[in-house]
Amino acid sequence: MTDIHTISEGGFNAAVIAAGVIGEHTADTVDVLNKLTPEESAEVLRLVPRETAIEILDKPELDFGAEIIEALPRDLAATLLAGMSADMAADLIQQLRDPLRGELMQGLDEASRTTITSLLSYPDNTAGAMMTTEFVSVPSNWTVERTLQHIRQVERTRETVYAIYLLDPYTRRLVGAFSLRRLILGEPSASVGSLAVAPITTLPLADREDVARLIARHDLLAVPVVDKTGHLLGIVTFDDVIDAIIEENTEDVQKFGGMEAIEEPYLQIGLGDMIRKRGVWLAVLFVSEMLTASVMQHFEGELEKALVLTLFIPLIMSSGGNSGSQATSLLIRALALHDVRLSDWWRVMLRELPTGMLLGAGLGVIGLVRIVAWQKLGIYDYGEHWLLVGLTVAAALIGVVTFGSVVGSMLPFALQRVGFDPASASAPFVATLVDVTGLMIYFSTALLILRGTLL
Amino acid sequence: MTDIHTISEGGFNAAVIAAGVIGEHTADTVDVLNKLTPEESAEVLRLVPRETAIEILDKPELDFGAEIIEALPRDLAATLLAGMSADMAADLIQQLRDPLRGELMQGLDEASRTTITSLLSYPDNTAGAMMTTEFVSVPSNWTVERTLQHIRQVERTRETVYAIYLLDPYTRRLVGAFSLRRLILGEPSASVGSLAVAPITTLPLADREDVARLIARHDLLAVPVVDKTGHLLGIVTFDDVIDAIIEENTEDVQKFGGMEAIEEPYLQIGLGDMIRKRGVWLAVLFVSEMLTASVMQHFEGELEKALVLTLFIPLIMSSGGNSGSQATSLLIRALALHDVRLSDWWRVMLRELPTGMLLGAGLGVIGLVRIVAWQKLGIYDYGEHWLLVGLTVAAALIGVVTFGSVVGSMLPFALQRVGFDPASASAPFVATLVDVTGLMIYFSTALLILRGTLL
Numbered sequence: 063m064t065d066i067h068t069i070s071e072g073g074f075n076a077a078v079i080a081a082g083v084i085g086e087h088t089a090d091t092v093d094v095l096n097k098l099t100p101e102e103s104a105e106v107l108r109l110v111p112r113e114t115a116i117e118i119l120d121k122p123e124l125d126f127g128a129e130i131i132e133a134l135p136r137d138l139a140a141t142l143l144a145g146m147s148a149d150m151a152a153d154l155i156q157q158l159r160d161p162l163r164g165e166l167m168q169g170l171d172e173a174s175r176t177t178i179t180s181l182l183s184y185p186d187n188t189a190g191a192m193m194t195t196e197f198v199s200v201p202s203n204w205t206v207e208r209t210l211q212h213i214r215q216v217e218r219t220r221e222t223v224y225a226i227y228l229l230d231p232y233t234r235r236l237v238g239a240f241s242l243r244r245l246i247l248g249e250p251s252a253s254v255g256s257l258a259v260a261p262i263t264t265l266p267l268a269d270r271e272d273v274a275r276l277i278a279r280h281d282l283l284a285v286p287v288v289d290k291t292g293h294l295l296g297i298v299t300f301d302d303v304i305d306a307i308i309e310e311n312t313e314d315v316q317k318f319g320g321m322e323a324i325e326e327p328y329l330q331i332g333l334g335d336m337i338r339k340r341g342v343w344l345a346v347l348f349v350s351e352m353l354t355a356s357v358m359q360h361f362e363g364e365l366e367k368a369l370v371l372t373l374f375i376p377l378i379m380s381s382g383g384n385s386g387s388q389a390t391s392l393l394i395r396a397l398a399l400h401d402v403r404l405s406d407w408w409r410v411m412l413r414e415l416p417t418g419m420l421l422g423a424g425l426g427v428i429g430l431v432r433i434v435a436w437q438k439l440g441i442y443d444y445g446e447h448w449l450l451v452g453l454t455v456a457a458a459l460i461g462v463v464t465f466g467s468v469v470g471s472m473l474p475f476a477l478q479r480v481g482f483d484p485a486s487a488s489a490p491f492v493a494t495l496v497d498v499t500g501l502m503i504y505f506s507t508a509l510l511i512l513r514g515t516l517l
Numbered sequence: 518m519t520d521i522h523t524i525s526e527g528g529f530n531a532a533v534i535a536a537g538v539i540g541e542h543t544a545d546t547v548d549v550l551n552k553l554t555p556e557e558s559a560e561v562l563r564l565v566p567r568e569t570a571i572e573i574l575d576k577p578e579l580d581f582g583a584e585i586i587e588a589l590p591r592d593l594a595a596t597l598l599a600g601m602s603a604d605m606a607a608d609l610i611q612q613l614r615d616p617l618r619g620e621l622m623q624g625l626d627e628a629s630r631t632t633i634t635s636l637l638s639y640p641d642n643t644a645g646a647m648m649t650t651e652f653v654s655v656p657s658n659w660t661v662e663r664t665l666q667h668i669r670q671v672e673r674t675r676e677t678v679y680a681i682y683l684l685d686p687y688t689r690r691l692v693g694a695f696s697l698r699r700l701i702l703g704e705p706s707a708s709v710g711s712l713a714v715a716p717i718t719t720l721p722l723a724d725r726e727d728v729a730r731l732i733a734r735h736d737l738l739a740v741p742v743v744d745k746t747g748h749l750l751g752i753v754t755f756d757d758v759i760d761a762i763i764e765e766n767t768e769d770v771q772k773f774g775g776m777e778a779i780e781e782p783y784l785q786i787g788l789g790d791m792i793r794k795r796g797v798w799l800a801v802l803f804v805s806e807m808l809t810a811s812v813m814q815h816f817e818g819e820l821e822k823a824l825v826l827t828l829f830i831p832l833i834m835s836s837g838g839n840s841g842s843q844a845t846s847l848l849i850r851a852l853a854l855h856d857v858r859l860s861d862w863w864r865v866m867l868r869e870l871p872t873g874m875l876l877g878a879g880l881g882v883i884g885l886v887r888i889v890a891w892q893k894l895g896i897y898d899y900g901e902h903w904l905l906v907g908l909t910v911a912a913a914l915i916g917v918v919t920f921g922s923v924v925g926s927m928l929p930f931a932l933q934r935v936g937f938d939p940a941s942a943s944a945p946f947v948a949t950l951v952d953v954t955g956l957m958i959y960f961s962t963a964l965l966i967l968r969g970t971l972l
Contacts, residue, residue, distance in 0.1 A: 087717070089734045123734070214702055223698045224679075224738075242697050243678045247669055262542065278763060279544045279578070281756040283679075283738070300755050301736035307759065308733060311766040312850045318773055319846020319944060320839050327856035328847055329864060336868070337875050340843050344918075347839050348880050352887060354831035359897050365827060369820060372827045376809035376952055379831055383838075384775055384802050384945040388795050391774020392783055395767045401782035409784060413791070420792055425803050432807060442814050463799075489774060489944035490839040497831055 074102050080109035088117045092124050100129030108138065116145040119154070122305055125330070128157035131166070140169030148174070149194045149302070152181035181296075189273045190266030192306065193287045193296030198223050200254060201231040202238060207250040224283035227294055228258050235292035236261060241283070263288045266295055270306045271398070277303045313485070314398075318391065320347065320490035347490050353498045354379075361505045368516040370444050371508055374429075374455050375501070381425055382462035382500040383493030386470030389414055390492045393474040397484045407475045414467045422463030426456030447515045454511045458504040465503060466496045529557050535564035543572045547579050555584030562589065562597075571600040574609070577760055580785075583612035586621070595624030603629070604649045604757070607636035636751075644728045645721030647761065648742045648751030653678050655709060656686040657693060662705040679738035682749055683713050690747035691716060696738070718743045721750055725761045726853070732758045768940070769853075773846065775802065775945035802945050808953045809834075816960045823971040825899055826963055829884075829910050830956070836880055837917035837955040838948030841925030844869055845947045848929040852939045862930045869922045877918030881911030902970045909966045913959040920958060921951045 079098075083091045083106070095103040095118065107115040107130065119127055119142055131139050131154055143151045143166060155163060155178060167175055177195050184190025200209050213223060226245060228238035238258025248257050263286050264273055276285050277300055284297040313323035322339040324331060331339075358365070365372060393410065396402045402410060433452035436442045444451050470492045474484035509517060534553075538546045538561070550558040550573065562570040562585065574582055574597055586594050586609055598606045598621060610618060610633060622630055632650050639645025655664050668678060681700060683693035693713025703712050718741050719728055731740050732755055739752040768778035777794040779786060786794075813820065820827060848865065851857045857865060888907035891897045899906050925947045929939035964972060 087735060210701065213698075242701070243668075246665065246697070246701065274759075274763075278756070278759045280542060283755075300738075300759070301733070304729075304733045304755070304759060304762065307762050307766070308729075308854070311762070311769070312854065314766070315769060315773060315846050315850050318770060319842045319844075321843045321846065324847070327854070328851035329857055329861065329868075333868070333871060333875075336872055337879075340840070340872070341876055341879055344836070344839055344843070344876055344880065345883060348832070348836055348883060351832050351835045352884075354835075355828045355887075358828040358831070362824070362828075366824060369817070369824070372820060372830070373810045373813040373817075375827070375830060376813070376834055376956065377803070377806050379834075380806045380809075380838075380945075380948060380952060381799070381803055383835075383948065384799055385795070387774045387943075387945050388776045388799070389774075391770050391776065392779070395770050396783035399763070399767065399782070402784055406784065413784075413788070416788060417791055417795070420788075421796055421799055424792075424796055425799065428800060428803060432810075488842075490835075490842050493835060493838065493948070497835060501831065 074098065076102065076105040076109055079106050083110050083114060088114075088121055089123065091118055092121045095130075096123075096125045100126040101133045103130045104133035107134065107142075112141070112145065115142055119143075120146050120150050122150065122153075122302075125327075127154045131158065132162060136165060136169060140166055144170050144174045147194045147196055148177045148181055149192060149296075152178045152191075156182055184266055187270045187306075188266060189264045189268040189270070189285070189287045189298055190295070192270055192273065192302050193266070193298045194302075195296045197225075197227055197284070197286070197294070197297045199227040199229050199236075199294060202228040202253075202255045202258070203231050204254050205250065206245060206248040206252050206254055206257070209245060209254050210250075213245075224299070225286075225297075226254070227261065227286055227297075228254060229294065233292075236263065236286060236288050236294040239286065261286055264298070265290070270303075271310060273298050274303045274307050274310070275400070314394070317486055318394070318488050320344075320488040343488075343490070347494050350494050351497060354501055357498060357501045357505070361501075364505060364508065364517050368451075368508070368512065370451055370516075371454070371504075374458075375504070377429070378455065378458050378462055378504050379497050379500050380493075381422075381459055382466035382496040383489075384466070385418060385421060385463045386466035386492035386496045387489040389418075389467045389470030390473055390487050390489065393471045394485050394487060397474050397478060404475060404478055407472065410471050410475070411468060414471045415464065418464035418467030419460060421467065422460035425463060426459040429459055430456045445516070447512065450512055450515055454504075454508050457511065458507040461503040461507060462496070462500040465499055466492070469495055469499075529553065531557065531560040531564055534561050538565050538569060543569075543576055544578065546573055547576045550585075551578075551580045555581040556588045558585045559588035563593065567596070567600065570597055574598075575601050575605050577605065577608075577757075580782075582609045586613065587617060591620060591624060595621055599625050599629045602649045602651055603632045603636055604647060604751075607633045607646075611637060639721055642725045642761075643721060644719045644723040644725070644740075644742045644753055645750070647725055647728065647757050648721070648753045649757075650751045652680075652682055652739070652741070652749070652752045654682040654684050654691075654749060657683040657708075657710045657713070658686050659709050660705065661700060661703040661707050661709055661712070664700060664709050665705075668700075679754070680752075681709070682716065682741055682752075683709060684749065688747075691718065691741060691743050691749045694741065716741055719753070720745070725758075726765060728753050729758045729762050729765070730855070769849070772938075772941055773849065773943050775799075775943040798943075798945070802949050805949050806952060809956055812953060812956045812960070816956075819960060819963065819972055823906075823963070823967065825906055825971075826909075826959075829913075830959070832884070833910065833913050833917055833959050834952050834955050836877075836914055837921035837951040838944075839921070840873060840876060840918045841921035841947040841951045842944040844873075844922045844925030845928055845942050845944065848926045849940050849942060852929055852933060859930060859933055862927065865926050865930070866923060869926045870919065873919035873922030874915060876922065877915035880918060881914040884914055885911045900971070902967065905967055905970055909959075909963050912966065913962040916958040916962060917951070917955040920954055921947075924950055924954075 200212060223242055225239050225241055227236055230237050239261035240257040244257045262280050264276060266287050273285055284299045286297050287295045289295055316323045321343050324339055430452045433444060437444055437448045473487045473492060477486055478484045655667060678697055680694050680696055682691055685692050694716035695712040699712045717735050719731060721742050728740060739754045741752050742750045744750055771778045776798050779794055885907045892899055892903045928942045928947060932941055933939045
């Protein structure tokens with residue numbers, strides 16, 4: 063395989079790379095092209111066999127597919143697009159600008175153009191946008207023999223012959239599905255209807271997460287997408303679903319980290335983009351967190367009288383944030399996996415209340431022990447009322463951790479209730495929510511316990 | 518389908534449920550059984566056809582498989598285990614206690630026992646533990662015709678005939694692989710060797726994440742697992758990989774939320790387990806965060822002189838934690854997706870430094886504007902040196918956010934370097950790391966800017 067190191071050492075040579083591509087795994091070729099400029103990649107694609115070029119463009123891992131298409135001669139670009147799987151071709155065309163986009167669409171044959179236009183009409187991340195129209199369907203009154211012949215002759219090029227779909231011969235509605243394995247095992251003269259089972263289907267507007275759940279739940283190779291009248295529009299294959307789950311996973315972790323999801327690999331994002339994706343949320347959180355300054359200003363008198371209280375502000379605030387972050391991460395996944403449903407919110411609240419109180423009490427004991435120890439060992443003097451200060455910290459911890467656990471667990475429910483993805487909840491967002499109230503809980507507890515002594 | 522509501526209203530009736538199971542999707546049956554006690558489920562399994570019972574036990578979604586096996590008559594349990602796919606049977610047997618475990622192993626036929634024993638020897642979450650031994654392999658000198666006949670006659674029951682593996686007729690080493698589709702398209706008299714391509718393989722000790730990456734990268738239905746001498750041990754199928762990716766995703770989010778990963782569904786974990794999984798990390802973080810109290814004690818004199826500084830402690834600390842959490846989430850995924858490698862750490866550091874400084878400067882401006890506005894509008898009086906206080910806050914924000922971004926981005930590298938999963942880095946852990954240093958940065962900045970005026 064032509065290695066990228068050879069390339070950078072010897073300078074770019076399209077012919078050498080094109081020759082090295084023969085017989086290699088497409089995924090490896092894509093890795094090589096991803097390190098070239100789109101213009102260089104286009105040059106390589108011109109030199110490799112047409113089938114190879116199509117396989118390369120069909121890989122979702124190719125980084126600059128649209129730019130490569132732009133750099134290709136128009137007629138070659140149109141030929142390659144027509145040969146690609148319809149879902150990937152639609153993805154590429156969507157990224158092109160007019161007039162090139164219009165020109166290429168005109169250059170396609172009628173059938174490809176119609177298919178791609180219809181795929182382009184579905185919103186991103188839906189079954190409709192993910193599906194391919196390259197499925198194999200036969201009338202339900204055919205025999206095993208005839209179906210096998212049909213696959214051998216007509217469907218040679220379909221990469222996605224994992225399942226065969228049965229259509230009603232008159233209404234053309236989807237009525238059944240069976241695997242290639244069942245077809246091979248069937249008696250040649252038997253009707254294919256006898257092999258089929260009722261298919262598990264999805265609608266074109268179903269979210270990609272729902273499609274993934276369906277595939278995982280029923281161990282399917284592909285899910286047929288049908289319209290409301292039961293006509294087969296396309297299939298979503300397991301490999302697209304794996305890609306979708308991995309992308310979703312990345313988005314979830316990034317969102318939970320408190321930023322907008324990023325599609326490009328880390329080292330390829332421009333500094334400006336990076337600042338935007340992180341800065342917006344950071345600024346929103348910062349402005350919200352400013353409320354803590356207001357709370358502190360409000361309790362300024364108490365702080366002046368009892369400066370010792372400020373020592374524990376970071377400790378108490380972070381404990382609330384940490385317990386909230388734990389609860390949020392638990393519930394984001396529980397909702398995503400359908401372990402709990404929206405209507406279970408009160409069950410969850412009833413679990414988080416005792417959980418939070420016990421966890422808070424645990425931390426409270428540790429905090430109290432520390433204050434007593436430092437006082438007795440003479441490491442630090444918390445003043446005359448040190449035991450009361452310790453009790454204030456312990457009591458505040460119970461309140462703050464309980465509040466953090468409850469708020470953190472309810473946030474994903476609230477987001478789902480108002481129509482957002484529960485995974486939009488982020489650890490920094492929970493921490494910010496809990497910080498302001500946490501401070502108020504702390505100062506109120508102090509007022510309650512220390513009034514008449516320190517305050 | 519017998520609905521769980523019918524069950525709870527009418528009382529448990531195994532016969533009714535068993536009758537309702539016929540012709541239903543196995544995944545739906547599993548949902549129903551998951552709401553019953555293991556003893557009730559066992560009763561249902563005794564009444565359904567043997568093939569159906571095996572399909573049910575084969576589903577990884579079944580919650581109490583081991584308990585159900587325990588509740589079944591010994592001989593039926595052994596029959597069902599022998600009929601199951603070897604990887605799932607091994608999973609169940611692993612969860613059983615002796616003497617039942619030993620008894621059931623004795624009840625298995627020789628071949629099943631050998632297979633299961635060898636599967637049990639691989640560590641969790643490796644290719645060896647995930648693989649099934651139900652693959653179809655033929656000598657490379659067979660014809661298409663003979664292979665088709667072999668599949669029709671011998672391999673009727675293999676659910677996993679997605680690919681056919683070619684073995685060298687003499688050494689029995691794996692030399693090729695091809696899909697069922699290719700087999701059907703092949704000339705009956707052709708040698709299967711002409712259809713095959715060099716297989717993409719993995720080793721039995723490969724991590725499940727690596728197997729998932731291989732399947733996703735090459736869009737494979739299954740990846741063959743070979744030993745060091747090239748002999749085929751089993752295959753890992755795409756559906757097990759999808760399950761593994763989803764489980765990994767859950768673990769990653771929970772760990773990032775700052776807790777030990779939980780395997781059971783949220784509503785099924787006991788309170789004690791829940792407290793343990795969350796409490797340990799919460800306590801570790803709490804004890805580390807106690808250092809903030811020590812830092813505050815150290816700067817007590819400054820705090821007394823300039824109480825106004827305390828007002829911004831939560832704001833500055835949280836900004837450091839938030840930017841750190843963003844950077845960590847970005848790098849966890851970038852490392853998992855192999856977008857960056859361990860040796861790229863300095864490239865990342867060179868990106869995070871300017872990113873952090875620019876983000877910090879942005880927040881600094883917002884903070885400064887707020888202080889100036891509150892002062893000028895008479896909302897709050899920050900004292901004689903209010904502008905210097907504002908500049909201190911702004912300068913500290915630049916320092917803290919830069920520090921947070923760099924530490925947050927380097928943490929996943931550090932974890933991977935010492936052999937941990939980079940996904941063990943959690944938002945609360947980063948926040949705790951950044952909090953202590955953040956406070957020191959803030960107070961040092963204050964000493965620098967305010968010495969001679971407030972301090």
